[in-house]
Amino acid sequence: MKEIEKKLQGEISRLTNATFKFDERVEDGWFSAVYFLKTKEIAEAKLPDNQVTMQFFQRTGNAVLCGTDEAIALLHTFAKDPETLEIKSLKDGDKIKPFESVLTITGAYQQFAFLEGIIDGILARRTSVATNVYNVVKAARISGTQKPIIFMGDRDDHFTQQAGDGYAAFIGGSTAQATHAMNEWWGKRGMGTMPHALIQMFGGDVVKATRAYAETFPEDDLIALVDYNNDVVTDSLRVAREFGSELKGVRLDTSGTMVDKYFMRNSHLMGTFDPRGVNPELIFALRKALDDEGFHHVKIFVSGGFTEERIREYEEREVPVDMYGVGRNLLRINIGFTGDNVLLNGKPQAKDGRRFRPNSRLEPVEFVR
Secondary structure, eight states, X not given: OOHHXXXXXXXXXXXXXXXXXXXXXXXXXTTSOHHHHHHHHHHHHHOXXXXXXXXXXXXXXXEEXXXXXXXXXXXXXXXXXXXXXXXXXXXXXXXXXXXXXXXXEEEEHHHHGGGHHHHHHHHHHHHHHHHHXXXXXXXXXXXXXXXXXXXXXXXXXXXXXXXXXXHHHHHHTOSEESSXXXXXXXXXXXXXXXXXXXXXXXXXXHHHHHHHHHHHOTTSOEEEEOOTTSOHHHHHHHHHHHHGGGEEEEEEOOOTTOBOHHHHHTGGGTTSSOOBSSOHHHHHHHHHHHHHXXXXXXXXXXXXXXXXXXXXXXXHTTOOOOEEEEOGGGOOOOOOEEEEEEEETTEEOOOTTOOOOOOTTOEEXXXXX
């Protein structure tokens, strides 16, 4: 059984390097800022017995913390004599406030402090993604019903980040992720239907492409991509008439530079809204067209440039969207963390403007290799 499954079932409290599989060069300082490495050498030679307490926090705003398991596993894997460190931490998924201490480490500087910048980076990226997803998920339930959020960030960042980003998205509350790698740390599989390339290979025939998909993956929920010909109402009705109750949904991914042909046929509707891309008026028209022919069961899935603000607007207007796909806007790194030495041999010692901030929510961490 994978670690994440044990964690979800409450059998373990934190993930370890069995999940994260760190690059072994971390131990050699390859990913640490050089001034940390130089300070480590000075501490070893001049101040070997000093004990410091390092404290991590962010100042951006309220957030959903993520990356603590990864940071602790990093310490347990690469710190010197990690079993002697005193580590206290919040947990992934905890809600945090600005300047709240989320992690403290006490030990000899040379044992662990060369990992400071790496820990900052882990917490910054994972917390940013988790918080972005959380805010989008929250926006997608304003109308009273929680709409699923599919994390589709695979094309917006380096592929090596997918596992960690997918885990952070899971912590933030996403429903599913686009790739298997995004699900690796939490034990699931990727979700997806068809790209435009599949329709292209069938000469632009959405029905033929959808039939090929249905025959090849009969166990999947059948969701047709319907914007290839920039005529989502027409193509949605075509696949709905062809597949009836077998069709579970249609997905719109119209480019923000395009105006759907529906508005070309109904030019009297123009002039009071922006008709480009996926827009509320197009979705209202699609829902009506499907309902008028009795296809009430067909769900509408939208993607392409969706943000927290845009989803909130859709939900407030009660636009009939059933599922949102969001990519690059969930990957913005907008929360930075700082690690500060705040205690020296148990007494306050920090640069001006910083101080030890005890947090009763912090929990002692047991050593696990």
